Amino acid sequence: MATAADTIEAPPAPPPPAAQPYLFHRHALLVRVTHWTNALAIFFLLMTGLNIFNAHPSLYWGPYGASADAAHRWLEIGSKNVGGEARGFVRVGDVTVTTTGVLGLSTAPNGGPNPIAYPSWATFPSYRDLATARNFHFFFAWVLILNGLAYLGYSLVSGHLRRDLLPKPGELSPANIAHDIVKHAKLQFPKGEEAKRYHVLQKLAYGGVILVLIPLVILTGLGMSPANNAAWPWILDVFGSRPNARSLHWVAANLIGLFIIVHLLMVVLAGPINEIRSMITGKFRIDPEKA
Amino acid sequence: MMTGLSNRLSRRRLFSLGGIAAGGGLLSACDGLARSDSLGGIIKSAEAATMRWQRAIGRDALAPEYTLADLSPDFKVNGTHEPVEAEYQGMKRGGFADWRLEVGGLVTNPMRLALPQLKALPQRTQITKHDCVEGWTAIGQWTGPQLGLILKAAGLKPNARYVVFRCADNYGGEASKGGAQSTSLYYESLDLIDAFHPQTILAHSMNGAPLSVGHGAPLRLRVERQLGYKQAKYVMGLDVVESLAGYGQGNGGYWEDRGYEWYAGI
Numbered sequence: 001m002a003t004a005a006d007t008i009e010a011p012p013a014p015p016p017p018a019a020q021p022y023l024f025h026r027h028a029l030l031v032r033v034t035h036w037t038n039a040l041a042i043f044f045l046l047m048t049g050l051n052i053f054n055a056h057p058s059l060y061w062g063p064y065g066a067s068a069d070a071a072h073r074w075l076e077i078g079s080k081n082v083g084g085e086a087r088g089f090v091r092v093g094d095v096t097v098t099t100t101g102v103l104g105l106s107t108a109p110n111g112g113p114n115p116i117a118y119p120s121w122a123t124f125p126s127y128r129d130l131a132t133a134r135n136f137h138f139f140f141a142w143v144l145i146l147n148g149l150a151y152l153g154y155s156l157v158s159g160h161l162r163r164d165l166l167p168k169p170g171e172l173s174p175a176n177i178a179h180d181i182v183k184h185a186k187l188q189f190p191k192g193e194e195a196k197r198y199h200v201l202q203k204l205a206y207g208g209v210i211l212v213l214i215p216l217v218i219l220t221g222l223g224m225s226p227a228n229n230a231a232w233p234w235i236l237d238v239f240g241s242r243p244n245a246r247s248l249h250w251v252a253a254n255l256i257g258l259f260i261i262v263h264l265l266m267v268v269l270a271g272p273i274n275e276i277r278s279m280i281t282g283k284f285r286i287d288p289e290k291a
Numbered sequence: 292m293m294t295g296l297s298n299r300l301s302r303r304r305l306f307s308l309g310g311i312a313a314g315g316g317l318l319s320a321c322d323g324l325a326r327s328d329s330l331g332g333i334i335k336s337a338e339a340a341t342m343r344w345q346r347a348i349g350r351d352a353l354a355p356e357y358t359l360a361d362l363s364p365d366f367k368v369n370g371t372h373e374p375v376e377a378e379y380q381g382m383k384r385g386g387f388a389d390w391r392l393e394v395g396g397l398v399t400n401p402m403r404l405a406l407p408q409l410k411a412l413p414q415r416t417q418i419t420k421h422d423c424v425e426g427w428t429a430i431g432q433w434t435g436p437q438l439g440l441i442l443k444a445a446g447l448k449p450n451a452r453y454v455v456f457r458c459a460d461n462y463g464g465e466a467s468k469g470g471a472q473s474t475s476l477y478y479e480s481l482d483l484i485d486a487f488h489p490q491t492i493l494a495h496s497m498n499g500a501p502l503s504v505g506h507g508a509p510l511r512l513r514v515e516r517q518l519g520y521k522q523a524k525y526v527m528g529l530d531v532v533e534s535l536a537g538y539g540q541g542n543g544g545y546w547e548d549r550g551y552e553w554y555a556g557i
Contacts, residue, residue, distance in 0.1 A: 056425040066427035068365035125325040131550030139337035227516040227556030231349025
């Protein structure tokens, strides 16, 4: 059962009188275990997902979508010959961007040109292998779902979600959000008692990933499954079609990837040792604010 | 001057070589996971979990059906475009008048059915989406008798567990693929739950016309709750079996022998 020590809220013990740094129990065991399980699952899901995408590097919007359906194809990653020179490109709608070296055309591990949507360093396996990528993708999809259910169940029962992640009334005011953005931009991270709770941008980022993006990526994933389309047609109805679900799956995965980049950057800027330790042992060092 | 430049160059080259080596080491470590047999067994356990889960939530559920307005204007021909085998080419020249669907294996009443006989059975027409494992989707209309009707007429023996579909095409050996990558003919298999599902039909017509060669003439399987590679084209015969061991490498299908899931519901 949840105890006060499991939560982010301050334990009743007062900080030591002299302004000494002290360790604060920041993350419950279940939160720590599910965090790292989730990190491992998402690492494999993203890299196998890019390998799967490479099998058909186009996205469509509409009831059907295949190579011939140019009118429905809104995104394409490929390579083409321009004046005798091969170029990688990404096309979104009417806008085409040259991306040689990274997307569409990159360098294979053996040094040769590799006409493939996502480069080998970004995919698992590093070579084209749809069968293996799918097997790993669906294994880690099960891990993501079961781990996510354990986390959500715990967080609802213990109050972690409501107490620590849901913004409180007033926190969502434009003035408070603007204040938090300025603080982040100046790299002024909370100190002392203020470091014991999440601030509004953290709540929106973590809550957005946990309650919006991960559910969206799971539902759109299920929306691509023909057996699931039969059993739970409402998922298909929500997104409109399998090509739509596939498009939104890609968008959600990209936003999760963007979150990870910002998250890791913030961990590094805010003090990586203290931050990473708090997610391993649960203990977070509080440096009291100077009087 | 020259020495300084070449020193700097070599240092830079050393640095980038180190980067490539580190990156390559990570890549090959990851690829080692992909090729590991012991890990592969754990990873593959997800397929059974997915099948049990999807059967639990919708064993008898019907795949969504669409209207004529939803048909793909250009339904992609995938896999084999035209079997090159002499036997198939001979039947094609004769308008498939000599073609017979062989129904055998663990049945009490083996049969050889001609196209007119299949068309004389009660027919089902369905407009469904075709979900390729690669990610693309096409919508087509399919007509043919339910597989379940044929299996009932053949009479399954008590130990029957799977239906194997033997096809005419040697996909891997197709001339357009360079030939001779594979010596085995295409085949597929279903368990009896999907074999007796009402939308599982042996289609002889697509979009109101006889199947084209590209789409599997004279007869192809439609199993609407699984991916495209299960929709075997150029079906020559059905074998009702207790085990998939006697076919190909024993994994139940051409692509299954190449690492893809036998249960292709996701």
